[in-house]
Amino acid sequence: MAYRLDLDEFDDSDTSSVDDCRTHFIDNLRTTLTILLVIQHSIIETASSSYPYFHSQTLTTFVFMTKTIVVGLFFFVSGYAASISRITSSTYYSTGRSDPEYVWRRTVRLLFPGVAYAVLGHVILWMILTKSWPNFFGSAGSVSTDDGYSTPMAWGFARFEGPVVHILALYAMDMAYVYLRPSRRGVIAGGVGTRSPRLEDARPIRAPQQRRNYRLVKIKSKNDWYALVGVALGLLSLWTFAVAASGKSEKSLLRLGFNLASYDTVLPSAPFQYILAYMAGIQLYQWQNFMLISSPYTFPAFFLAIVASVSSLQLAAKISPALEEMIHLNTPWPVHPSFIDGGFNFHTLFFSVWNACTFFAISATIVSVYAQWEWTRRDWGLVARHSYIPIWVHMIPVVVFVKLLAADGGWSASRGASSAPALAEESVAWRCFLVATGSVICSWFMSLSVVAFGWVLGC
Secondary structure, X not given: OOOXXXXXXXXOOOOOOHHHOOOHHHXXXXXXXXXXXXXXXXXXXXXXXXXXXXXXXXXXXXXXXXXXXXXXXXXXXXXXXXXXXXHOOOOHHHHOOOHHHHHHHHHHHHHHHXXXXXXXXXXXXXXXXXXXXXXXXXXOOOOEOOOOOEOOHXXXXXXXXXXXXXXXXXXXXXXXXXXXXXXXXXXXXXXXXXXXXXXXXXXXXXXXXXXXXXXXXXXXXXXXXXXXXXXXXXXXXXXXXXXXXXXXXXXXXXXXXXXXXXXXXXXXXXXXHHHXXXXXXXXXXXXXXXXXXXXXXXXXXXXXXXXXHHHHHHHHHHHOHHHXXXXXXXXXXXXXXXXXXXXXXXXXXXXXXXXXXXXXXXXXXXXXXXXXXXHHHOOOOHXXXXXXXXXXXXXXXXXXXXXXXXXXXXXXXXXXHHHOOOOOHHHHHHHHHHHHHHHHHHHHHHHHHHHHHHHHHHO
């Protein structure tokens, strides 16, 4: 059954807080993305602790696919939420939210927490964890051996850097959205009315000066949409190729600060891919007839996109050793380069086109499924409403479970591979499953505990 996105779909049964007015499928999609992110980090950490016995092609492909899709979809979700919060006709917003109100709200929720965590929170959390539980978090000291392996302390420290760079980038996009698309305040029919003006309050009415509302494109037909998609894919492929071919993808000026994220390797497509995703999210409500795949075809399109993306990636990896090296996880450290052997060659060109097409195809089908499937449009409760907290804290249970389930206490360069017992591939895959499951459950438990603590303080 096909559903149309409607601004009146907000759950406003509890009017005690404006945050209760929300779109369920967006909450549910963000929850799924968060779970995928936790699983991705669980597999990466487990693979590095299992070196050199991690050889699961399935899990390796899964991690690379999530790296390609998840972060961009987070920006898409944020763009849609930003657009709805400024144009919705629900009861709370019926008087129109001004730009200063929106800017202040985003500053409190994004800028202040991001800066505070980057300056103090990250360091304080690291010090508490390493001092209180050194067996789990205190083994990231610098190690250097004759075989060339080393473990910089910065890598262990980077595990808990959180999504600070992405949060600050999102805040910058929100501010650009406000400047380029100023809101139009006004009472909407059916909303909560304000008090009637008294005669003595009457003043000469002065029309406010409106800033120009910038619109780059207008979509009026399917052909317009296909043309726009083609242009976007071409530009994204060119951007990715320019960054990857430079041979300095980690330090390229085109990364616009995203190379500061030292733990999560940011693909060469950033931040242009994130900007396009955010802009697409903003336009979803208005362009839903063109962007969303019709209900009978959503699941077949999703599986077709997965099969085409995975099969083409595996085929290219067999042809190109550099691409295979970039994908694989069988390394002693959880931090991997964003690109290898960049230049005008086959694997750089393939990756640039594959990344753009894969992100668009899978993202479009996933959004279509969540926006139209009855189960994903339901209220998933507190689990979905507070899914943003596990993004900040999930690395704590990941590291703990990796240490608890390590078959040999973790590999280290000083001991060498010969002292570690051989691990079957099934055993490593089973450990990945246990670490991911435990980390997801504990992350949400920590999230709901924080919410409960805040509720108690507010009583």
